[in-house]
Amino acid sequence: MPTVSPPWTYTLQLPHDPRAPGVARATLRTVLSAHGLAELTPTAELLAAELLGNAHLHTAGPYALRLLSAEPGRLRIAVWDTDPRVPPGFASDGAPVALPPSDAEHGRGLHLVQACADTWGVSVLRELGASKGGKLLWAECQTVGLT
DSSP states (O other): OOOOOOOEEEEEEEOSOTTHHHHHHHHHHHHHHHTTOGGGHHHHHHHHHHHHHHHHHHOSSOEEEEEEESSTTEEEEEEEESOOOOOTTSSTTOOOOOOOOTTOSSOOHHHHHHHHOSEEEEEEEOOOTTOOOEEEEEEEEEOTTOO
C-alpha cells in the first residue's frame, strides 16, 4: 500500500552574518536527508546558495530560508529578505535576464537559478500586521521521474 507523505515546511531565520548562508545550506542538506530527498541536494543547494547569496549581498537586514514540500518529491526553496525590489529575471513579465560580460565578477546567479529550477518566481510582501514586508524569491525542483 503506497503511503503519502504530508506536506512540510521549515523556516530558518538568519541574521545578516557572512556565516548565515553556510548554516542555511547545512540545514537544507539535513532536512532533505531526513525526508528521503537527498537526490535533490545538489540542485537544491545550488538554488539556495544563489538566493541566499543575493539576500546577503543586496540587503542589510535579516533574511530567512523556507523549505516547503507540498507534493512528494517536489521541493520549493524560498528566501525572504527585507528589500521589496524584484531582481531582473524574477519580474512577472518573464523577460530573460541579459548575460553579463564574460569578464564580469557578478550577475550569473539568476541564470543558474533559471537553468536549474523547474519553476521560479517572486512574491512582493507588503507590510501588513505580522508581515515585515520585503520579498520572497523562490525556486522549485523535483526528483527525477516526476513531471
